[in-house]
Amino acid sequence: xxxxxIPRVRFAPFALIAAAFVVSPGRAPAADAPVPFEGAxxxxxxxxxxxxxxxxxxxxxxxxxxxxxxxxFGIKDPPAGKRRCVIVAPxxxxxxxxxxxxxxxxxxxxxxxxELLKRGFHIAYISANAQLKPDKSWDAWYAFLTExxxxxxxxxxxxxxxxxxxxxxxxxxxxxxxxCIYADNPAIEPESxxxxxxxxxxxxPILHVCGSIDPLLGxxxxxxxTIYRQFGGRISVMIKEGAGHHPHSLRDPTPIADFISRxxxxxxxxxxxxxxxxxxxxxxxxxANSFRYFPAExxxxxxxxxxxxxxxxxxxxxxxxxxxxxxMIVPQAAASGKPWVFRCGYAGPEAAVDLALLAKGFHxxxxxxxxxxxxxxxxxxxxxxxxxxxxxxxxxxxLEGAGGAAGEAYAWAIANSDxxxCIYAxxxxxxxxMTQAQPLDHLDVLAKAAVPLLHVCGSLDPLLxxxxxxxERRYHELNGEITVLADEGKGHFPTAPADPARAVSLILKxxxxxPGTQSIKEARSSAPLLGARSGxxx
Numbered sequence: 001x002x003x004x005x006i007p008r009v010r011f012a013p014f015a016l017i018a019a020a021f022v023v024s025p026g027r028a029p030a031a032d033a034p035v036p037f038e039g040a041x042x043x044x045x046x047x048x049x050x051x052x053x054x055x056x057x058x059x060x061x062x063x064x065x066x067x068x069x070x071x072x073f074g075i076k077d078p079p080a081g082k083r084r085c086v087i088v089a090p091x092x093x094x095x096x097x098x099x100x101x102x103x104x105x106x107x108x109x110x111x112x113x114x115e116l117l118k119r120g121f122h123i124a125y126i127s128a129n130a131q132l133k134p135d136k137s138w139d140a141w142y143a144f145l146t147e148x149x150x151x152x153x154x155x156x157x158x159x160x161x162x163x164x165x166x167x168x169x170x171x172x173x174x175x176x177x178x179x180c181i182y183a184d185n186p187a188i189e190p191e192s193x194x195x196x197x198x199x200x201x202x203x204x205p206i207l208h209v210c211g212s213i214d215p216l217l218g219x220x221x222x223x224x225x226t227i228y229r230q231f232g233g234r235i236s237v238m239i240k241e242g243a244g245h246h247p248h249s250l251r252d253p254t255p256i257a258d259f260i261s262r263x264x265x266x267x268x269x270x271x272x273x274x275x276x277x278x279x280x281x282x283x284x285x286x287x288a289n290s291f292r293y294f295p296a297e298x299x300x301x302x303x304x305x306x307x308x309x310x311x312x313x314x315x316x317x318x319x320x321x322x323x324x325x326x327x328m329i330v331p332q333a334a335a336s337g338k339p340w341v342f343r344c345g346y347a348g349p350e351a352a353v354d355l356a357l358l359a360k361g362f363h364x365x366x367x368x369x370x371x372x373x374x375x376x377x378x379x380x381x382x383x384x385x386x387x388x389x390x391x392x393x394x395x396x397x398x399l400e401g402a403g404g405a406a407g408e409a410y411a412w413a414i415a416n417s418d419x420x421x422c423i424y425a426x427x428x429x430x431x432x433x434m435t436q437a438q439p440l441d442h443l444d445v446l447a448k449a450a451v452p453l454l455h456v457c458g459s460l461d462p463l464l465x466x467x468x469x470x471x472e473r474r475y476h477e478l479n480g481e482i483t484v485l486a487d488e489g490k491g492h493f494p495t496a497p498a499d500p501a502r503a504v505s506l507i508l509k510x511x512x513x514x515p516g517t518q519s520i521k522e523a524r525s526s527a528p529l530l531g532a533r534s535g536x537x538x
Contacts, residue, residue, distance in 0.1 A: 034097050034122070034150040037087055039064025044073055044088045045114045048123075053085040054078065055126070060140040074107045075127070083137045084127040087145065088113075094120025098179070098264040099145065101155045103128040103138070103170070104163030109249040112158065112182070115257040121264075122151055128163070134170040142177070154179040156260045159186055160248045161216075168192040168224075175202035180263035182256055184209045184248045188220050193227065200233030203281060207236050207259045207307060209250065211243030225305075229349065232282020232314060236305025241291075243299065251296055259307055274391045275317040275328070284329045284358075285311040287349035312358050319387065322380040324368030329354070335361025339421075339511050340388065342367060342397040342412070344376060345405030352500040353424065353456075353507075354400075360508065363393070367412070375433025381412050385419065395419060398507055402426035402495040403463075410439035417449035422510040424454045424503065426495035427461045430471060440471060447480035454483050454506050456497045458490030 037051040044050040054065040058081065065084070068076065078084040086106065099122035100113055106125045113123045126141045128134070145151045156179045159167030164186020171178045172195035181204065199206075206228060210221050221237070228235040238255070250256060271279045285306040293300050310332065316325045329347065340363040347354050347364055354364045365388065367381045389395050399420055401409035406428030413420045414437055423446070430439040446453070453475060455468045468484055475482040483506060487498055497503055 032097060032150060034089075034093055035148065037089065037149060040066050042067065042069075045110060046117075048091070048114075048117050049089045051087045051089070053087070055083040055085055055137045055140060057081050057083060057135075057137055060136060062140065062144050073110075075125070078127050083141075084125075085141055086123075086125040088117060088123040090117045090120045090122060092120055093122070094264070096265060097122065097151045098261075099124055099151045099155045100158055100260065101125070101167075102158045102163065103134065103166040105160050108160065109184075109247070111249060111251070112253040112256045112260070115253045116260060119257065119261055121260075124155070128166050134166055134173075138170055142174075152179070152264070153177060156263060157181045157183075160184040161245070162187050164220075165189050165192070171204065172196060172199050175199045175204060178202070178204050179266070180205045180207070180260060182207045182209070182260060183221075183224075185211060185214045185216050185245050186220060186224070187216055188224055193223065196224065196227050196233070197231045200228055200231035200282065201280070203234070203283070205234040205236075205259070205263055205307070207238070207256065207305075209238045209248075209256065210240070211245060212239050212241050212302070213243065214245045216245065229287065232284070234283045234285070234306045234311060236307035237303070239302040240297070241300040241302065250294075269313055271313075271315045271317070272330075272391070274387065275315055276319070278318040280316045282314045282316070283311050284314045284347065284364075285309060285349065286352075286355050310355075310359060319368075319380075319383055322368055322383050323370035323372065323377070324380065326368050326384055327366035329358060329364040331358045331361045331363060333361055334363065337511070338363070338393045340365055340393050340397045341400050341424075342381075342385065342409070343400035343405070344369075344408040344412075345401055345403075350494055350496055352496040353426075353503050356500045356504045357398075357507065360504070362398075365397075367408075373433075376408050376412075378412065378415055378434050381434070382416070385416070394421070394511075396421040398510070399423045400425070401428065403492070404429040404431065406430065407432040407439055408434050411435045411437065413451060414439060414442045414445045417445050417451060420446075420449070420451050422452040422454060422507060424456075424507055425468075426456050426497075427458060427463055427492050428455060428467055428471075429463055430467050440467075440474065443471065443474050443480065444478050447475060447478035450481070452481040452483075452506075452510055454485070454503060456485045456495075456503055457487070458492060459486045459488045460491040463492065 039051050041049045041051060052065045052067045053062050055062050075084055100116050101124045103126055117123055126138055146153050154177055157167035157171055164183040165188050167181055168188045169192050171181055172192045175198045208221050210217050225235050225237060286309055287304060289302050289304045291300055291302055313330045315328045318325055341357060343366050367376055367384055369376045396419055399409040399413045406425035407430045410430055411432035411434040413423050415435055457464045457468050472482050472484055
């Protein structure tokens with residue numbers, strides 16, 4: 001893989017990310033100030049102290065090196081059998097002694113690193129090119145900086161072009177030793193792609209900055225993004241409209257430096273204790289694009305990923321005696337009464353209604369589906385329900401499913417009709433394996449319990465007439481409340497509504513009932529929640 005070198009750029013301010021960076025340079029060295037570096041110093045951009053070293057590739061011995069002044073801010077190739085190394089020190093080290101590591105193209109577009117120095121980061125480099133890939137010398141350099149000089153055990157990586165491949169090479173081999181990765185029009189090697197799951201499991205956030213016509217975008221960056229998202233990893237992208245492989249970085253490095261700084265002091269996230277000890281953490285966020293103009297950059301940039309919107313913690317866990325995992329997505333702050341969605345089927349980034357409900361304080365819980373049966377187990381779902389209400393969750397969740405999963409959500413609701421606030425279904429197929437009672441044949445149970453039904457369907461979905469319209473007609477005959485929202489011109493996919501606002505509003509109304517001395521049915525009859533029985537959009 002040979003990728004050409006890279007010319008210079010200019011940039012635009014980033015006023016659109018509200019999150020302030022966590023690390024502050026402060027006015028005095030931190031209590032755990034790093035051990036001073038030895039050897040001669042020279043000045044790097046804006047007068048920061050630069051220290052140069054050589055690593056012997058065979059012995060891994062690291063010694064100070066007096067560089068040639070003609071290098072100016074840059075660096076020349078190392079002698080045979082050696083690696084050139086550089087560390088640049090901030091004037092005042094930030095809390096925890098964070099540092100940023102680059103392994104290729106030293107001093108190319110250094111504006112992010114200069115900004116990080118101002119924020120108290122150290123900046124490190126080890127020479128790499130087509131022949132000098134990450135190896136034991138990288139490990140020795142890491143140990144030298146962390147063990148001898150007290151820098152953070154989790155540096156961030158900066159990788160441009162082929163430097164991205166080197167960053168991913170070392171980071172995927174050492175996922176617990178990385179705070180985050182900023183990769184700019186990056187390449188990646190096959191072995192690193194295979195290890196992206198390990199990086200996601202370590203919850204390493206990634207930011208890609210790319211050109212929309214860069215030849216590496218579809219080949220590498222988009223591949224990384226897709227795979228990392230599938231593993232539940234946090235990856236955000238900025239795609240510069242009309243830009244190619246060059247120029248790298250941004251003229252104003254603030255958004256990139258903010259991203260890196262935010263990861264240097266991550267908040268400790270512990271799963272709820274009631275989930276037990278069989279828990280795996282990942283993340284959940286929208287994959288929607290926003291198209292923003294950056295005046296100083298003089299171009300639009302497509303932004304997407306958790307850095308540009310809300311990101312929620314996701315926990316997969318198991319219960320004794322329950323086959324299959326349970327998936328819980330946690331809101332930033334739970335709403336009063338701890339409302340939740342009990343859904344069938346994995347919630348992906350396209351789940352617009354779930355994302356909106358999370359923002360309203362709902363938990364999203366995906367019931368387990370066993371590996372040795374044709375569908376979910378009623379008993380297993382009952383166990384999940386009991387666990388949650390025992391820990392303060394609402395006793396009447398929203399039941400949800402899309403397509404064939406909707407039938408399973410209906411099945412649980414029919415078996416537990418007094419425990420359901422409403423059913424929300426997207427282009428549903430009302431067949432189930434959870435119980436022998438098929439949903440279309442037992443709507444009377446839901447009607448008697450006054451359970452409101454809400455279907456969102458594409459007007460061209462082949463299931464609309466065969467499933468939803470049949471359910472609508474039967475539920476009306478049973479004096480039940482059902483609302484059908486039809487998206488004109490849309491087929492079966494995407495199942496989520498183009499605009500989730502109305503569906504969310506209707507769901508929220510189902511959470512306002514306080515039966516008191518009335519029955520649930522009487523309360524709902526006195527305050528219709530989903531509009532008139534005959535109400536639907538054609």
